[in-house]
Amino acid sequence: MKKLLLVILLMGFGQSYAQDLVPIPYFQRYWPFLFPPHLEPVVDPNDICVAGEDSLVEIVPTTLERNPKATYCKRSMDIVDTIVIHHSETPSSSTVEDINEFHLNRGTADDPWYMIAYHYAVTAPYKGDKKPESKIFQGRPLDLVGAHAGSDAFETIDEKQKKILEENPTSCGSDGGVFSPNTSMIIDGKKTKANNTSVGVVVIGNYSPFSRSNPNGYPKSKVRNPTPETIDMVARLSCQLQKKNPSITKIRWHNFYKATSCPGNIVKYIQTIRDKAGSYGCKFN
Numbered sequence: 001m002k003k004l005l006l007v008i009l010l011m012g013f014g015q016s017y018a019q020d021l022v023p024i025p026y027f028q029r030y031w032p033f034l035f036p037p038h039l040e041p042v043v044d045p046n047d048i049c050v051a052g053e054d055s056l057v058e059i060v061p062t063t064l065e066r067n068p069k070a071t072y073c074k075r076s077m078d079i080v081d082t083i084v085i086h087h088s089e090t091p092s093s094s095t096v097e098d099i100n101e102f103h104l105n106r107g108t109a110d111d112p113w114y115m116i117a118y119h120y121a122v123t124a125p126y127k128g129d130k131k132p133e134s135k136i137f138q139g140r141p142l143d144l145v146g147a148h149a150g151s152d153a154f155e156t157i158d159e160k161q162k163k164i165l166e167e168n169p170t171s172c173g174s175d176g177g178v179f180s181p182n183t184s185m186i187i188d189g190k191k192t193k194a195n196n197t198s199v200g201v202v203v204i205g206n207y208s209p210f211s212r213s214n215p216n217g218y219p220k221s222k223v224r225n226p227t228p229e230t231i232d233m234v235a236r237l238s239c240q241l242q243k244k245n246p247s248i249t250k251i252r253w254h255n256f257y258k259a260t261s262c263p264g265n266i267v268k269y270i271q272t273i274r275d276k277a278g279s280y281g282c283k284f285n
């Protein structure tokens with residue numbers, strides 16, 4: 001009996017990567033009648049999870065809850081030209097699931113959020129700390145427009161991007177529904193929403209000083225900075241993204257677009273991220 005219990009426990013806690021690199025707990029695979037999975041594993045063909053020969057960094061696949069009632073937009077990856085760096089403003093111990101849950105609760109009843117706003121979430125210790133372990137997790141699939149640069153932030157588009165947007169427009173809808181082209185994605189013939197042409201990367205943690213609007217910021221005596229490993233990881237991710245999508249040539253940060261404390265002290269390392277990415281064979285401005 002004891003042996004049987006042990007086997008049951010091991011089966012329950014084990015993970016299988018057999019299908020499409022998305023982990024499915026054994027109890028869901030073998031006893032679906034007892035534990036019906038509430039989430040379908042989703043594989044994003046545009047994503048860069050699969051570690052190939054020239055892979056620079058491992059991306060941990062995730063199965064994040066989505067709000068089936070929420071509207072979201074799909075885009076052609078050929079219009080995407082920018083990576084936008086954020087910090088989460090949460091403790092560094094937060095997980096990608098925590099941020100996803102936070103964002104699922106962030107919308108209103110009329111306009112709920114679909115899932116995590118960012119395409120990648122990086123867990124990392126503050127400089128001088130040892131935890132948490134540095135890892136990159138998949139967030140929102142890359143071909144979905146993110147919700148991170150600010151809905152009132154815009155970017156100029158060139159003729160090539162304009163043509164792609166005209167021929168293969170960003171279209172919006174909800175799961176199980178019809179996706180319709182969003183004609184307001186080309187603004188004044190020369191601009192689009194910054195979210196439409198960017199990839200959101202969040203470093204989990206709070207890299208800004210304490211203030212009334214940032215009560216969980218660091219005290220003056222304990223300034224928080226990213227570790228060189230974190231900067232290197234973001235550089236590797238950026239370069240891997242460019243290798244897969246050569247149209248991505250810019251690295252920006254949240255308060256490039258609007259007045260916000262995000263991404264805190266990480267902003268001081270943007271040029272280092274670009275330079276590091278350069279050492280891996282990429283070119284960013």
Ligand SMILES: [Zn+2]
Nearest residue numbers: 086087254262
């Ligand atoms: Zn931000």
